[in-house]
Amino acid sequence: xxxxxxxxxxxxxxxxxxxxxxxxxxxxxxxxxxxxxxxxxxxxxxxxxxxxxxxxxxxxxxxxxxxxxxxxxxxxxxxxxxxxxxxxxxxxxxxxxxxxxxxxxxxxxxxxxxxxxxxxxxxxxxxxxxxxxxxxxxxxxxxxxxxxxxxxxxxxxxxxxxxxxxxxxxxxxxxxxxxxxxxxxxxxxxxxxxxxxxxxxxxxxxxxxxxxxxxxxxxxxxxxxxxxxxxxxxxxxxxxxxxxxxxxxxxxxxxxxxxxxxxxxxxxxxxxxxxxxxxxxxxxxxxxxxxx
Amino acid sequence: xxxxxxxxxxxxxxxxxxxxxxxxxxxxxxxxxxxxxxxxxxxxxxxxxxxxxxxxxxxxxxxxxxxxxxxxxxxxxxxxxxxxxxxxxxxxxxxxxxxxxxxxxxxxxxxxxxxxxxxxxxxxxxxxxxxxxxxxxxxxxxxxxxxxxxxxxxxxxxxxxxxxxxxxxxxxxxxxxxxxxxxxxxxxxxxxxxxxxxxxxxxxxxxxxxxxxxxxxxxxxxxxxxxxxxxxxxxxxxxxxxxxxxxxxxxxxxxxxxxxxxxxxxxxxxxxxxxxxxxxxxxxxxxxxxxxxxxxxxxxxx
Numbered sequence: 001x002x003x004x005x006x007x008x009x010x011x012x013x014x015x016x017x018x019x020x021x022x023x024x025x026x027x028x029x030x031x032x033x034x035x036x037x038x039x040x041x042x043x044x045x046x047x048x049x050x051x052x053x054x055x056x057x058x059x060x061x062x063x064x065x066x067x068x069x070x071x072x073x074x075x076x077x078x079x080x081x082x083x084x085x086x087x088x089x090x091x092x093x094x095x096x097x098x099x100x101x102x103x104x105x106x107x108x109x110x111x112x113x114x115x116x117x118x119x120x121x122x123x124x125x126x127x128x129x130x131x132x133x134x135x136x137x138x139x140x141x142x143x144x145x146x147x148x149x150x151x152x153x154x155x156x157x158x159x160x161x162x163x164x165x166x167x168x169x170x171x172x173x174x175x176x177x178x179x180x181x182x183x184x185x186x187x188x189x190x191x192x193x194x195x196x197x198x199x200x201x202x203x204x205x206x207x208x209x210x211x212x213x214x215x216x217x218x219x220x221x222x223x224x225x226x227x228x229x230x231x232x233x234x235x236x237x238x239x240x241x242x243x244x245x246x247x248x249x250x251x252x253x254x255x256x257x258x259x260x261x262x263x264x265x266x267x268x269x270x271x272x273x274x275x276x277x278x279x280x281x282x283x284x285x286x287x288x289x290x291x292x
Numbered sequence: 293x294x295x296x297x298x299x300x301x302x303x304x305x306x307x308x309x310x311x312x313x314x315x316x317x318x319x320x321x322x323x324x325x326x327x328x329x330x331x332x333x334x335x336x337x338x339x340x341x342x343x344x345x346x347x348x349x350x351x352x353x354x355x356x357x358x359x360x361x362x363x364x365x366x367x368x369x370x371x372x373x374x375x376x377x378x379x380x381x382x383x384x385x386x387x388x389x390x391x392x393x394x395x396x397x398x399x400x401x402x403x404x405x406x407x408x409x410x411x412x413x414x415x416x417x418x419x420x421x422x423x424x425x426x427x428x429x430x431x432x433x434x435x436x437x438x439x440x441x442x443x444x445x446x447x448x449x450x451x452x453x454x455x456x457x458x459x460x461x462x463x464x465x466x467x468x469x470x471x472x473x474x475x476x477x478x479x480x481x482x483x484x485x486x487x488x489x490x491x492x493x494x495x496x497x498x499x500x501x502x503x504x505x506x507x508x509x510x511x512x513x514x515x516x517x518x519x520x521x522x523x524x525x526x527x528x529x530x531x532x533x534x535x536x537x538x539x540x541x542x543x544x545x546x547x548x549x550x551x552x553x554x555x556x557x558x559x560x561x562x563x564x565x566x567x568x569x570x571x572x573x574x575x576x577x578x579x580x581x582x583x584x585x586x587x588x589x590x591x592x593x594x
Contacts, residue, residue: 031313037300045501084299086309108592112318113422115589120306122315129423137420139348148344151337152424180351197423260296277293 031124032204032235033087033110038119040080040102040109079105081259082119089124092226092236094250094267096243096274098281102259103239107206110237125203128153138182142173142192145181149196163199170221171195191218198225205229206237223249243271321589322427331427338430342437349442360442361449368397368453375521385526385558387464390457392554396520398450399549402443402479403486403542404511409435410490411507414498414591421592428591429584432490440483447475454553466555474552474561481573482545488576491584498591518542525558541572 079102087093095103108114110121111129137145146167150160168177171192173184181189198205205226226236226249240246246253246267253270255263263270310317322330350359376382376389386392413431414421421428451472458466497504517537518524524537537543548569551559 031309031315034301034306034310034313034315036303036306082300084301108422110318112425114592115319121318122306122310123318124313124315126425127318128425137344137348139351140344144340144344147340148337148420149424151334151340152420152426154333154426157336157340257293257296261299262294262296264297273294280293 030089031086032089032091033124034120034122035086035110036084036120038080038083038106038109038121039078039117040105040114041117042077042079042105044075044077078117079259080109083256083259083261084119085254085261085264087235087237089235090230091252092230092238092250094246094253095237095239095256096241096246096253096271097256098278101256103256104208105259106256107208107237107239111204111206123204126154127204127206128197128200128202129206129208139180141180142168142171142177142184145192146177146196146199149193150199153197153200153202155200160199167192167195167199170198170225172218187215194222194225198222198229201229201232202234204235204237206239208239209241219245243275247271319589321586324585327427327429327585327588331429334426334430337426338434338437341430341434343441345434345438346441349438361446364398364401364446365449365453367401368394371397371521381522385523387556388454388457388466388554390460390463391454391466392523392550392556393521394450394453394457395550395553396546398443398446399479399482399546400515400518400520400542402439402482403489403545404515405439405442406436406486406490407493407507407511409439410486410493411497411504413490413494415501418592428588429491429581432494432584433487435494436483436487436490439486440479443479447479451475451553458555464555466553469555471552471561475549478545478548478552478569481548481569484573484577485541485545485569488573488578488580491580492576495584495587499587514542518546520546523558539568541569541576544569544572 081102083106095106097103105114107129109116110123111127112121112123113129137148140148143164146164147157147160150163150167151157155163168174171188171194173188173192176184176188181192184192194207207226226238229236236249238246238249250267253263253265253267253274254261255270255274263273309315346360347357350356353359355362372382372390372393376393382389382393410432413435414428417431421431454466455468457463493503493507515521518540519537524534524543538547544565547559547562547565550556551561551565
């Protein structure tokens with residue numbers, strides 16, 4: 001799996017970009033989140049086979065018949081399989097794991113955006129999730145999207161207007177704000193989405209890889225913003241492939257593998273084990289490549 | 293590679309801890325008493341979303357918003373040409389075919405577009421649904437409201453066409469009258485009804501995407517069954533079950549709009565029709581809302 005390589009090298013983040021001030025420990029004892037035995041199942045249309053390797057070859061007629069007969073067109077994918085943990089106010093938690101391990105799904109389920117198949121999630125206040133994939137509305141201008149995003153987060157129109165300039169400045173999109181969002185570069189879009197979500201100071205802020213798209217200056221600003229959320233006793237979740245980012249921003253890390261929680265502990269310790277695991281996988285892949 | 297953590301909490305402990313820390317359960321349907329005020333708080337959101345959607349719709353064309361007027365006019369033109377002048381179906385029992393078809397087509401188009409908007413409400417806004425938490429009923433409501441904002445200018449065009457068609461030599465006159473104002477409550481009732489329908493379609497299509505493919509056929513059947521381009525009254529007498537066709541919601545709203553604008557002896561102002569229209573609007577709005585709300589926690593799974 002080539003995807004794993006990026007985790008290890010962190011080439012998208014230069015170590016010197018990140019300031020090395022230690023991540024402050026939160027002192028609150030009150031819980032802000034409680035997840036118990038969470039299972040999330042996706043319904044996928046059009047899938048014939050789940051698993052590795054190519055599907056068995058079928059003729060068009062066979063495909064047609066089998067679809068009608070036994071509903072094989074719809075598959076269930078178990079993305080999260082029994083995860084339990086709790087989080088306190090003011091904590092910042094990183095979630096790491098290889099691609100497809102269920103990190104983003106876990107985040108969405110805790111945010112209440114994907115209904116759990118079983119298990120329960122208890123949350124204080126309203127969580128806000130921001131991810132790179134969450135395009136608001138591509139046909140509309142950035143200005144409109146700021147309004148729609150802010151209103152969706154529960155701000156009033158006046159509050160959005162008051163914070164409008166802050167959001168534009170934070171996202172550094174300048175005059176692009178009047179163009180449709182589909183004309184933005186991926187970095188611009190991600191910055192704007194982060195700025196919109198962060199404008200509301202939510203009780204729980206969830207960030208899905210959004211920071212890897214920004215440059216060093218933007219990352220420094222985001223870190224400041226995340227600290228603000230934490231200071232107002234909010235909890236921050238961060239999904240990232242960059243171990244350096246996770247280490248610089250989080251005090252605690254959850255390692256998710258194949259939809260299950262494998263490790264939960266202080267950032268340094270979990271990252272050390274994760275790095276070891278990634279290196280082993282990489283070595284294995286290299287050996288296999290050498291054999292061929 | 294360490295083994296997965298085998299950690300689950302005891303359900304009783306989870307419940308008491310959640311209560312002690314003031315945590316709310318996620319992913320469960322909120323009660324109506326929480327849901328409706330929450331929805332009311334988002335009314336600005338609905339308005340902004342509706343206006344933005346209406347504006348974004350024709351953005352990729354040179355003529356832009358002009359298409360919002362041009363499309364129904366061209367639509368009406370085709371039907372007038374085929375059903376009014378070539379096949380002559382639209383002439384039976386009608387004095388002013390042009391005005392009759394124009395009002396029918398403009399009003400029905402609003403219903404048809406609302407139906408489509410409702411069916412796409414969840415799917416086209418999946419990004420929004422999967423990134424922010426808000427009452428999902430916002431989406432179908434905003435979809436229909438977006439259609440309403442495009443309908444408003446179209447209604448002016450509709451009235452102008454209807455009035456001037458009355459000046460043609462072989463068409464019945466359509467004089468200006470105070471009852472034209474009744475078009476406003478007629479459209480408002482139709483709007484309530486359409487919102488109700490879009491609630492139902494939104495949930496049905498979110499759960500069974502296949503239904504989306506059937507919508508054009510359903511809309512087509514309803515179009516012929518509601519007398520958009522010909523007088524149902526004229527044909528209804530031939531069947532014993534004709535009253536079903538006459539009092540089904542879409543036909544009722546078309547008849548309300550026509551009785552307000554047109555000067556047709558076959559469409560007098562009928563208080564019974566207004567009551568039926570009010571009834572349908574209430575039944576569909578409340579029923580559709582409850583039906584949509586019952587699926588609240590499932591949106592966003594696919």
